[in-house]
Amino acid sequence: xxxxxxxxxxxxxxxxxxxxxxxxxxxxxxxxxxxxxxxxxxxxxxxxxxxxxxxxxxxxxxxxxxxxxxxxxxxxxxxxxxxxxxxxxxxxxxxxxxxxxxxxxxxxxxxxxxxxxxxxxxxxxxxxxxxxxxxxxxxxxxxxxxxxxxxxxxxxxxxxxxxxxxxxxxxxxxxxxxxxxxxxxxxxxxxxxxxxxxxxxxxxxxxxxxxxxxxxxxxxxxxxxxxxxxxxxxxxxxxxxxxxxxxxxxxxxxxxxxxxxxxxxxxxxxxxxxxxxxxxxxxxxxxxxxxxxxxxxxxxxxxxxxxxxxxxxxxxxxxxxxxxxxxxxxxxxxxxxxxxxxxxxxxxxxxxxxxxxxxxxxxxxxxxxxxxxxxxxxxxxxxxxxxx
Ligand code: HMG
Numbered sequence: 001x002x003x004x005x006x007x008x009x010x011x012x013x014x015x016x017x018x019x020x021x022x023x024x025x026x027x028x029x030x031x032x033x034x035x036x037x038x039x040x041x042x043x044x045x046x047x048x049x050x051x052x053x054x055x056x057x058x059x060x061x062x063x064x065x066x067x068x069x070x071x072x073x074x075x076x077x078x079x080x081x082x083x084x085x086x087x088x089x090x091x092x093x094x095x096x097x098x099x100x101x102x103x104x105x106x107x108x109x110x111x112x113x114x115x116x117x118x119x120x121x122x123x124x125x126x127x128x129x130x131x132x133x134x135x136x137x138x139x140x141x142x143x144x145x146x147x148x149x150x151x152x153x154x155x156x157x158x159x160x161x162x163x164x165x166x167x168x169x170x171x172x173x174x175x176x177x178x179x180x181x182x183x184x185x186x187x188x189x190x191x192x193x194x195x196x197x198x199x200x201x202x203x204x205x206x207x208x209x210x211x212x213x214x215x216x217x218x219x220x221x222x223x224x225x226x227x228x229x230x231x232x233x234x235x236x237x238x239x240x241x242x243x244x245x246x247x248x249x250x251x252x253x254x255x256x257x258x259x260x261x262x263x264x265x266x267x268x269x270x271x272x273x274x275x276x277x278x279x280x281x282x283x284x285x286x287x288x289x290x291x292x293x294x295x296x297x298x299x300x301x302x303x304x305x306x307x308x309x310x311x312x313x314x315x316x317x318x319x320x321x322x323x324x325x326x327x328x329x330x331x332x333x334x335x336x337x338x339x340x341x342x343x344x345x346x347x348x349x350x351x352x353x354x355x356x357x358x359x360x361x362x363x364x365x366x367x368x369x370x371x372x373x374x375x376x377x378x379x380x381x382x383x384x385x386x387x388x
Pocket of ligand 1: 031032079109110148149150185197198199205236238239275306308309
């Protein structure tokens with residue numbers, strides 16, 4: 001039985017900051033941001049947006065009455081959870097008025113959480129072929145103003161329906177994964193900004209990729225030439241480019257040219273949105289599918305997922321006969337084009353206006369509301385969501 005992605009949608013806030021302008025204010029060479037790091041714009045999430053609202057905003061586009069009726073699980077991969085106990089899947093379940101006879105669970109392992117959810121969904125469908133799983137990968141990447149990580153922030157969500165006989169792409173049973181406890185990036189529960197050992201994290205990303213890619217080739221008997229494209233977890237686009245560079249020396253010229261061209265297509269959304277942690281790999285997949293019209297049914301796509309801490313996985317998917325008909329490239333182009341640019345001081349003000357950790361009541365600023373679902377505030381320590 002084929003199992004895989006039947007539908008996919010994204011959400012990202014309506015606000016962004018231009019990274020050339022940010023570089024100028026920070027006293028950096030803009031080329032460092034746009035070429036050295038490979039990022040042009042960065043999504044700025046207002047306090048009315050969290051992973052629940054962005055996840056719901058993405059998922060609502062996928063839900064038909066038939067899909068609702070077949071739902072077996074709602075899985076949210078995230079490392080920006082809104083509660084240490086209650087799963088964000090339950091908040092989303094409520095906002096989307098999903099059926100009660102489902103499992104609603106949140107999964108965490110840094111940026112790998114989205115892939116963990118996808119693989120759990122895949123295995124569940126193998127046992128329950130008549131069901132659908134809603135997988136959401138949503139995050140807000142925050143490092144802090146004027147930090148080394150600032151240029152690699154971002155915000156957004158990707159929602160996917162995982163089903164038998166999927167319309168877009170199968171998820172092949174060829175995963176190779178690896179886990180090792182390392183301290184390259186983490187976020188203590190008492191703060192909303194991450195701590196990164198920047199250089200070490202990039203080295204570990206590459207070391208995990210190299211080890212897994214080597215094992216994948218030996219165990220699964222596939223080489224780079226079997227792939228129409230390879231997509232990577234993109235904390236920033238240069239990171240994926242460095243990983244792809246490890247593959248290229250062993251490829252023939254045509255394969256190398258193809259993988260590089262399609263890699264570029266897979267980075268277009270990330271360049272404008274930034275890191276969305278669990279969702280980044282899947283935003284890259286969506287960017288590839290939306291922006292490369294030369295892909296065809298039967299093409300094999302490679303996917304490399306990396307979550308600091310660290311767990312990583314490489315697997316492949318095969319494009320299905322009518323995959324192109326399921327895509328919404330024009331909508332996504334419009335979503336990005338319609339965003340409002342914030343000046344650097346405006347971005348700094350929005351960044352600093354956040355839900356406090358103390359028990360004070362808090363109301364988010366309606367000037368920056370976005371999408372169908374918003375967080376209006378936190379009253380009596382309870383989060384207040386609203387559908388607009
Ligand atoms: P940095 O120290 O500011 O940057 O931090 P740099 O000095 O290393 O420069 C970056 C690149 O720009 C270099 O290129 C420079 O040469 C180049 P490279 O040598 O790497 O190819 N450069 C220029 N290029 C053109 N013109 C110029 C110029 N100047 C310099 N004028 C760093 C960069 C990414 C480390 C920082 O932003 C950071 O710490 N980010 C957060 C951590 C991160 O994203 N790590 C990625 C791997 S870990 C991961 O992917 C997991 C993660 O998503 C979290 C999770 O799993 O949950 C982060």
